[in-house]
Amino acid sequence: MHDYAAPLRDMHFILRELAGQDAVSALQGFEDATPDVVEAILDEAGKFAAGVLGPINARGDVQGCRLDADGRVVTPDGWKEAWDRFVEAGWTGLSLPLEFGGQGLPKLVSTPVWEMWFATNMAFAMLPQLNVGQAEALLIAASDELKQTWLPKVVSGEWGSTMNLTEPQAGSDLAATRTRAEPAPDGSFRLFGQKIFISYGEHELTSNIVHLVLARLPDAPAGVKGLSLFLVPKFLLDADGNPGAKNDVRCIAIEHKLGIHGSPTCTMSYGDAGDAGGAVGWLVGGPNRGLETMFIMMNEARFGVGVQGAGLGERAYQLALGYARERVQGRDAITGEAGQPILHHPDVKRMLLSMRARVMAMRALLYTAAGWFDFAEHHPDAALAAKCRRYVDLLMPVAKGWCTEVGQQVCSDAIQVFGGMGFVEETGIAQFARDARIITIYEGTTGIQANDLIGRKILRESGETLRELIADLHATAATLREEAELGSLADGFADSIIAVERAAEWVLANGKERFAEVLAGAVPFLHLLGITCGAWQMARVALAARRRLAAGQGDPVYLASLVELARFYIASFGPQAAACSQAVREAGGPLIRFDAAAF
Known part of the structure; x- marks a missing residue:
């Protein structure tokens, strides 16, 4: 299999010429994002993606995850070592605030970095993506006490994060949510219920896992207007702020999936230990306002899933191009010369150029949208900031829905370039087509986005x-x-x-x-x-x-x-x-x- 090479030339061209890199770096708080710094970050990210994440991707696909008899989820070989290196390098907090241990860089800078993670190992990169989304939600909605207690470890990656929405009887229909939260005398809550499809709901990569869980208070109105959001950790904290007693939350099953085998997709049970009296959690934001807070995390995730489409498409394109340069078959359609690589066949060249063009279009749209995010939050011109916010809101369904559909199509075309060998697992391209199939579904299907x-x-x-x-x-x-x-x-x-x-x-x-x-x-x-x-x-x-x-x-x-x-x-x-x-x-x-x- 051909090694991944970060498309740095295309990335830098879009950042500088289309997405407003210079204008973003001139915004207050982003002055450190100079061209030299951005170039160094992308260069190092490309090396990490190719040298650390890429080599364990196929292993994660083959080994997958397993749930042992003690309720522990065992991740693939190399996952723990890669996570420790990821955290040590500070990649999780790239765009998160300095106040909580992040690096405070623009979203415009972090977006191409995420593309590299998704291109080389999407199953692994889903975990830090959850940390970033949860941090954004806590920054906006959590109390100061919750922020100080939980955010630094979430931002650093020392603790993992999840998003708990879906239940067995309620897929995308959150109005049917049944998980309940009962108030406790100390101001906390006790949660009871079950959630499904929880990415990284259980694992041993981090010393704690911070779950954000949608649930209903006893007096909540019916429907989505009655949902509240709760922070529920895997381990409660001791007096020193370190993981202590196990909370009443556990993984009771993991899914066997078409793709992303290296990412454990868990069924989580809250408050089923009997004597424990429920999973301890704390309210995030106001009562019955959980969905609007969770949408902060969901919007972050939806944009990230759009970037997954571009990343997977880029990797599939590189693999197909590498194969087309080496595979000798038939005669050159123009000269009649034998012994030429299939890259010279017009239809193969058409597929490759179609792949490259669509990936470039996705990348340009996503990076431009990342710049809009930064302008919307930080630009001193209120009118320009408001326009960028409107464009982000309008085109978020396109960034998620269209980019994932196109990314999936590009991965399918890559198999076609490989021909019969594309249908053989050993060539590696089939994994990307299987992994890409989920991106049009999770975080809201294409129909929901539309x-x-x-x-x-x-x-x-x-x-x-x-x-x-x-x-x-x-x-x-x-x-x-x-x-x-x-x-x-x-x-x-x-x-x-x-x-x-x-x-x-x-x-x-x-x-x-x-x-x-x-x-x-x-x-x-x-x-x-x-x-x-x-x-x-x-x-x-x-x-x-x-x-x-x-x-x-x-x-x-x-x-x-x-x-x-x-x-x-x-x-x-x-x-x-x-x-x-x-x-x-x-x-x-x-x-x-x-x-x-x-x-």
């Missing part, structure tokens, strides 16, 4: 932010037309924008009277917006590359290849926008009218 995009993000505000975004898309198309070398790109990109406008107008016009039909087209609308935003980013890539070429800055061969990559993306995937738009507008009626009894 419904969120249509219902909460577009219809709720009558399309106001979407229209604002469309205006920016048109502005980029106009800039393309001003560039003599790029004018031909403008027409294809403009066609995609028009497709979005037509679909958006239909959704807004029918969102009340024909809501079922609108929801029937929600996933095609998500793909439509993803394709078009990908084209937007690739258009920006082409513009930036042309500017640098005209100025004589950088490698002309590389810069010219970026322009061609943008042309290929818009020519190959741009036309799909019109088809998605038509599906949004015309497929919902037949779908709703189709009698369920006729299936």
